[in-house]
Each structure stands twice: as structure tokens, then as C-alpha cells.
Amino acid sequence: xxxxxxxxxxxxxxxxxxxxxxxxxxxxxxxxxxxxxxxxxxxxxxxxxxxxxxxxxxxxxxxxxxxxxxxxxxxxxxxxxxxxxxxxxxxxxxxxx
Amino acid sequence: xxxxxxxxxxxxxxxxxxxxxxxxxxxxxxxxxxxxxxxxxxxxxxxxxxxxxxxxxxxxxxxxxxxxxxxxxxxxxxxxxxxxxxxxxxxxxxxxxxxxxxxxxxxxxxxxxxxxxxxxxxxxxxxxxxxxxxxxxxxxxxxxxxxxxxxxxxxxxxxxxxxxxxxxxxxxxxxxxxxxxxxxxxxxxxxxxxxxxxxxxxxxxxxxxxxxxxxxxxxxxxxxxxxxxxxxxxxxxxxxxxxxxxxxxxxxxxxxxxxxxxxxxxxxxxxxxxxxxxxxxxxxxxxxxxxxxxxxxxxxxxxxxxxxxxxxxxxxxxxxxxxxxxxxxxxxxxxxxxxxxxxxxxxxxxxxxxxxxxxxxxxxxxxxxxxxxxxxxxxxxxxxxxxxxxxx
Numbered sequence: 001x002x003x004x005x006x007x008x009x010x011x012x013x014x015x016x017x018x019x020x021x022x023x024x025x026x027x028x029x030x031x032x033x034x035x036x037x038x039x040x041x042x043x044x045x046x047x048x049x050x051x052x053x054x055x056x057x058x059x060x061x062x063x064x065x066x067x068x069x070x071x072x073x074x075x076x077x078x079x080x081x082x083x084x085x086x087x088x089x090x091x092x093x094x095x096x097x
Numbered sequence: 098x099x100x101x102x103x104x105x106x107x108x109x110x111x112x113x114x115x116x117x118x119x120x121x122x123x124x125x126x127x128x129x130x131x132x133x134x135x136x137x138x139x140x141x142x143x144x145x146x147x148x149x150x151x152x153x154x155x156x157x158x159x160x161x162x163x164x165x166x167x168x169x170x171x172x173x174x175x176x177x178x179x180x181x182x183x184x185x186x187x188x189x190x191x192x193x194x195x196x197x198x199x200x201x202x203x204x205x206x207x208x209x210x211x212x213x214x215x216x217x218x219x220x221x222x223x224x225x226x227x228x229x230x231x232x233x234x235x236x237x238x239x240x241x242x243x244x245x246x247x248x249x250x251x252x253x254x255x256x257x258x259x260x261x262x263x264x265x266x267x268x269x270x271x272x273x274x275x276x277x278x279x280x281x282x283x284x285x286x287x288x289x290x291x292x293x294x295x296x297x298x299x300x301x302x303x304x305x306x307x308x309x310x311x312x313x314x315x316x317x318x319x320x321x322x323x324x325x326x327x328x329x330x331x332x333x334x335x336x337x338x339x340x341x342x343x344x345x346x347x348x349x350x351x352x353x354x355x356x357x358x359x360x361x362x363x364x365x366x367x368x369x370x371x372x373x374x375x376x377x378x379x380x381x382x383x384x385x386x387x388x389x390x391x392x393x394x395x396x397x398x399x400x401x402x403x404x405x406x407x408x409x410x411x412x413x414x415x416x417x418x419x420x421x422x423x424x425x426x427x428x429x430x431x432x433x434x435x436x437x438x439x440x441x442x443x444x445x446x447x448x449x450x451x452x453x454x455x456x457x458x459x460x461x462x463x464x465x466x467x468x469x470x471x472x473x474x475x476x477x478x479x480x481x482x483x484x485x486x487x488x489x
Binding site: 001002003005006009010013014024025026027028029030031032033035036037038039040041042043044045046047048050051052053059062065067068069070071072073074075076077079081085086088089090091092094 | 117126134194
């Protein structure tokens with residue numbers, strides 16, 4: 001489902017203009033991003049939990065250089081789906097597949 | 098552990114941001130969720146621009162074990178929900194580590210069991226290898242040192258350049274990250290853009306250099322001015338606007354040493370006129386400073402000696418000038434001021450030929466000493482300059 005499809009459906013459900021839903025969704029996303037930027041995790045009921053985690057420094061082998069190298073640490077976003085979402089979608093077969 | 102907010106607080110934030118009621122915001126989010134779910138069900142993926150993509154991925158059937166009973170079971174094939182953050186989100190979240198780069202190691206890294214980080218610039222070339230030449234042979238066979246115990250000498254600290262890492266305090270929040278702390282060799286050049294919520298770490302190294310550079314520049318500027326003024330040649334000190342502070346320098350001392358000082362100073366209530374022979378290295382500015390006790394009055398000298406002098410910046414050694422000395426050095430009389438003003442006027446006229454753009458400043462200066470001179474000069478000066486001079 002593309003972003004615009006999502007906005008369209010949302011606007012219809014909520015009886016709002018597309019413009020308005022778009023800006024609202026943008027705000028929500030921006031809020032999520034800010035929270036994650038501050039390392040604050042949050043849970044959305046029936047969707048899942050977003051949180052951040054620091055990926056440790058790793059020693060990897062680079063075949064190109066034929067040497068080991070150290071990859072610097074990194075902070076990433078982790079999402080774990082909520083139970084209802086998981087269960088509902090376990091065995092569905094989406095049309096595109 | 099890292100922070101968490103509740104759903105309620107999240108709703109609160111969103112309500113604030115969007116100026117909607119909390120009820121509305123909650124309803125909005127829940128509706129959004131249901132659409133995401135529906136989208137996943139029907140099409141297998143849902144994109145949120147600037148944020149990320151929710152996807153369904155198929156996991157094939159596999160065998161497993163029931164943890165409680167220990168019996169073997171087959172885990173059926175199924176979907177899993179996966180979220181893939183997009184670039185803006187990824188970059189925003191990784192900001193504190195954004196400046197770090199990977200670093201190549203020599204083929205036999207002598208790091209201990211825990212992985213460690215190092216300072217890094219992009220080291221795509223093999224040049225970095227020289228830094229790690231202190232590694233031991235024995236390590237080559239066992240790069241991960243699974244067999245060997247940690248030896249003090251192998252300690253990464255010995256051969257890794259350590260810099261205090263702003264990352265430290267941040268990573269104290271997660272237990273695992275403390276391993277990195279103890280090695281403490283990750284350099285972070287934080288960009289100046291907003292740091293994440295809790296820790297406002299700054300790059301201390303950067304400040305020192307900028308202070309040093311600033312000090313250096315100031316020093317050079319002072320020296321330059323110094324050099325310009327010290328010989329005090331026939332270059333006269335320029336426009337009245339320039340700060341007097343730096344320009345007091347050597348000329349008085351030089352003058353004092355070399356000049357023949359006529360004994361008499363003027364009687365109290367009258368402007369005095371003393372003859373002075375110009376010595377090499379003197380300037381009108383310097384002479385004014387010494388005898389008139391105010392360098393800014395140098396045009397007065399120029400005016401009084403107009404017949405002898407043409408270029409106000411050039412006085413010749415051997416000239417005999419008459420210096421007008423104010424009756425009261427702190428408070429010039431009207432006609433004394435007129436003299437100064439006229440001097441500036443003369444200079445203005447001179448500069449009109451050589452440096453018309455700056456000439457007006459002299460006219461303005463003339464006006465500051467005595468406004469009348471501007472009125473008197475009205476007919477014979479450039480109109481624009483006069484306007485400028487009056488507009489102070």
C-alpha cells in the first residue's frame with residue numbers, strides 16, 4: 001500500500017480532507033522520529049513497539065581489502081510487532097505475493 | 098535501560114503538536130493502525146513516507162523444539178511483520194555516531210575478546226597498517242583470540258590512540274555498551290547540529306583550536322599595527338575614526354628622546370606657539386601627541402604650517418614647524434578648535450585629489466571640532482561630502 005493510498009483511506013475513514021490527514025500523519029511521524037532520536041521507546045496498541053538499540057562495534061572481514069576491520073557502533077531503530085498484529089497476519093496471503 | 102513513554106503521553110504530545118483534542122489524536126492513531134494492518138493483509142507492505150515501511154515476510158516451515166517438553170516440533174511456515182526504517186529516520190537516530198568510520202586492521206588484530214572501537218578516518222588504503230605493527234605473532238593464528246587469555250600487553254589501550262569519547266555517558270545506559278567504554282577509544286567528531294535529548298556533549302577539541310586561531314589572528318593584527326606605527330616615519334596616522342588606543346605607541350617615546358625641547362610652554366590663557374625642528378621618524382601625529390597632548394589635533398599643526406607642508410602625510414626632517422599649543426589641553430578654546438577644524442578642512446581638500454572616497458571623513462572630522470567651518474566651507478566643497486559631514 002503506498003503512502004498516498006494510506007492517506008486516502010485514512011481521510012475517508014476519518015471524514016477529513018486529504019490535505020489535513022497528510023499533515024497530521026506527517027506530524028505523527030515527526031513525533032515518532034523525535035522520540036526515537038531521544039532514545040525514547042514507545043508502544044502503539046495493536047501495532048507494536050518502537051525502540052532504539054545500539055549496535056556494538058563489530059569486527060568483520062573485508063574480502064575486498066583482505067583484512068579485518070572494525071565497524072563503528074551504530075544506533076538503530078527496532079520494531080517488534082504487537083501480539084494481535086502478529087497473530088492476525090501470520091497466515092494471510094497478500095494479493096501481491 | 099533506555100527511556101520509554103506511555104501511549105497516553107504520546108497522545109498528549111501529538112495533541113499538543115497538532116492542536117487537536119486528545120480524543121481525536123487517539124482515534125487518529127488507532128485508525129491509522131487499523132489501516133496499516135489492513136494494508137499489510139491485502140498487499141503485504143505499507144509505506145509511511147519519511148518514516149519507514151512495514152512489510153510481511155514469509156518464514157518457511159522449520160523444525161524446532163518445544164522448550165518445555167523438549168520434544169521436537171515443526172514450526173509452520175508463517176508471515177512475520179517487519180519494519181524497515183527509511184533514511185531520514187535512520188540518520189536522525191544514528192546522529193551521535195554519524196561521524197564514525199570503519200577502520201581497517203592488520204590481518205592479525207590483537208584485540209581482546211570484546212570488540213573494541215578505534216578512532217577512524219576513512220582508511221581505505223593500507224597506510225593504517227603501520228599503526229598496528231606492534232601486534233604479536235601468536236595472534237595471527239588465532240585472530241579472535243579464542244584460546245588466549247587477555248594479556249596486559251595486548252591491551253588495546255597501549256597502541257590505540259585514545260580520545261575522550263562523548264559517547265561514553267550515553268552508552269552508560271545500556272549494560273552491554275560499557276564494554277566499549279572501558280576501551281574508550283572511539284573518537285567522535287560530533288557535528289554541531291542538535292544533539293539528542295539527554296546529553297549535550299560537545300567536541301572539546303574543536304574549541305581549543307578555534308581559540309588558538311583567534312588569539313593568533315589577534316596577535317598578528319596587533320603586530321602588524323605595531324610595525325606600521327613604530328617606525329613612525331613620515332606616514333602620518335590616518336582617519337579620526339580609528340581607535341586611539343593602539344596608536345599611542347612609540348612615537349612619543351621616540352620623539353622625547355630625540356627632540357630638542359624648547360623650554361617654554363605657553364602662558365596659561367593663551368595659545369602658545371613653539372618652534373620645533375622635525376627629526377627623522379617623526380610625524381604630525383606624533384608631534385601632536387607629544388606637544389599638544391592630543392594626537393587628534395595634528396591637523397592643527399598642518400593648518401598652522403600650511404605654507405610649509407603640502408602632503409599631510411609627509412613631513413621632512415629638518416623642517417621647522419610651529420606647533421600651536423592649546424592654552425588648556427583639556428578644553429580647547431573656540432578659535433583653537435577652529436584651527437583644528439580648518440586643519441581638517443585643508444586635509445580634506447588635499448585628499449579630494451588623491452583619495453576622494455575617503456576625503457569626506459576629514460570634512461566630517463572638521464565639523465566635529467567646529468561646526469562653523471562647515472558653513473564657511475559651503476561654497477567650496479563637494480556637496481555630497483558636506484551632506485555626509487553634516488549628517489553625523
